[in-house]
Amino acid sequence: MAPKITVHWLEDSRAQRILWLLEEVSLASSPSLVLPANRAFVLTQLGLDYEVKRYSRDPKTLLAPKELADVHPLGKSPVVTIVEDGKTLTLAESGAIVEFIVERYGEQLGVPASSSDIQARADYLYWLHWAEGSGMLPLMFSIIFAQLPKQGPWLAKPLLNAVAGGAMGQFVLPRLRENFGFVEKSLAGKDYFAGGKLTGADVMMSFIAEGLEASPLPNDKYPNIFRWYNSVLARSAYKKALEKGGKNDLGRFTR
Template structure:
């Protein structure tokens, strides 16, 4: 006999519903470890977990004092040896997750939807803003910041005899390419935050958490901070959050100035 298609579909939907994680149950059962590298984007993952009230462990790693690179031990956790990396043990299964945006999106959707603007939201603009800034932080926003670090380190890490040449290359790249892009980005953020307390939907979301590192980058950049009052109004309000302060106690404040 052929199966009743409608009945089979309903049964499949019921089974799917039963296997979906219950946010409260998953929160209680999950064992989360954050592989935290000093002066890195890992700090905002601690902030996220504190906002969600999740229990977690922190495994700390220090940078090489000369090269400022991550230690080789991180490659034992994830092949690329970068941070943040999060391991989650739930129902006997272990998940290793890298990339800040992926970590934030996964954890928010699984354990704390109050920090998202769901796809089902009737506010299309809020949903779009949430996704945009969540991904902008590691895309368009991060690229010139990374270039600023690379070109700042180039003369310091290069051969001694090549330093005059590397200084010239660094100065040219910073003045002609990097700083104009940074100014463009921060001007865009400044305008976007005009009259707003948060990046999306009028409430704290994962987008704010992702964008916090960009604000740290501005704070340690050569750009005059007083030109960006909206950014620092928003950023200072984030610094005052109880969860942010708790995360600092468990991790530590980033010193991005050491890279410049």
């Protein structure tokens, strides 16, 4: 029996890349590629059965609704619930979700530990985790400092604007330039982040590219990143995922 997956999808969040991953798994699965319990055959014959449950942000605070806390105690998105063989699993954290789905249902989109190409394996693990580690931190700070003056008391706005502007100029923007410069060099001469093929690492890094697109950095300075990102946008699985979820507008956090 095919697994039943529910993606708890919050608008303008990391959840959209989970939909993309699920669409890629459905397209990539083949009866000739036998996954545990013949899952590849099941996915090919039936399609990956998943449901999207949508949530909207508070228009003023931009925070997730309280209903998400009923799914997972931290109330964040993405969260997936998976029903398989009569058992129900609730899993949060983008990286954990991507790793779980790739290993269990879509091994074609991973680089296994048994791979003879140790560089590909290392690259896969590195970028899979870099996206939510080193890559995400300065992006989150840019959102925090963009929102700080808006969310504070009216009388404090001049001070908060000065604090936020100073932090952005002295700390956040230099880190963003450093990070995206590193990614730009890493993609030189490459179509994908690991092993010369699409993997879960590319899925994880797609949100980082969205962050760059919405950042104050000049996008034309990062041609390799946008060459890769445009190839992602052109994929049929990505387009199908957009139909089921929706395009992120990360600019709403920094405008």
